[in-house]
Amino acid sequence: MDAAQQKMLREIQALEFSLVDLNLFLNTHPYCTDALALYKEYLNMLEEIRCEYERRYGPISLEGCGLGETSWDWALKPWPWHQYEGGMKRVDV
Amino acid sequence: MEQGMPQPVCFPIDEACPQLATAYVPIQPWGPVFEPDRGLAKGTIFPPLVRPYDPMPYKKGVSK
Numbered sequence: 001m002d003a004a005q006q007k008m009l010r011e012i013q014a015l016e017f018s019l020v021d022l023n024l025f026l027n028t029h030p031y032c033t034d035a036l037a038l039y040k041e042y043l044n045m046l047e048e049i050r051c052e053y054e055r056r057y058g059p060i061s062l063e064g065c066g067l068g069e070t071s072w073d074w075a076l077k078p079w080p081w082h083q084y085e086g087g088m089k090r091v092d093v
Numbered sequence: 094m095e096q097g098m099p100q101p102v103c104f105p106i107d108e109a110c111p112q113l114a115t116a117y118v119p120i121q122p123w124g125p126v127f128e129p130d131r132g133l134a135k136g137t138i139f140p141p142l143v144r145p146y147d148p149m150p151y152k153k154g155v156s157k
Contacts, residue, residue, distance in 0.1 A: 014129035021138045025121065034123050042129065 008053050012060070015046040 001009075022039045029035060054066025058077025067073055125140065132138030136146075 010130065010133075014133040017133045018126075018129040018138050021132065025123075025139070028120070029123065032123050038126070 005053075005057055008049065008056075009060075012046065012050055012053060015042050015049065018042050019046065 019039065019042050022035055022042065026032065026035050026039060050061065051065035054060060054064045057066075059066035059068075059074050062074065066077070068076070121139070121141070126132065126138040127135060127140065129138070135143050137143060
């Protein structure tokens, strides 16, 4: 996994984490329009960047953009643990 | 004690009958949040909820 892919994945993880945190806040503040607006903003950002990631590197979700036109790329693209192969070191973020 | 008030729950082994603790959690106000990347690093996007959770330093001489 090169640095660009790592960076993109980190952005996806950060957005997903933020959405979970906003989700928890909204559970107890369901009429907070600030939180709701930020949730929608992050959700749009996540969908966009995840779609771009999946087009480049393969699917990381089953309902996303990277499943492939003529092949089931979910099964064919590298799995997360494949980054350990070939002497590649894990990048701690 | 007033009539009809619920009686405090007692542990049968203790004559003193202590009152159980009551938790109170204030409602969290909305405020500025961390950018996603910083939030992920800190464990929350809400600045008032950041806790260091440092590992407890090992203390000498407290073992039994």
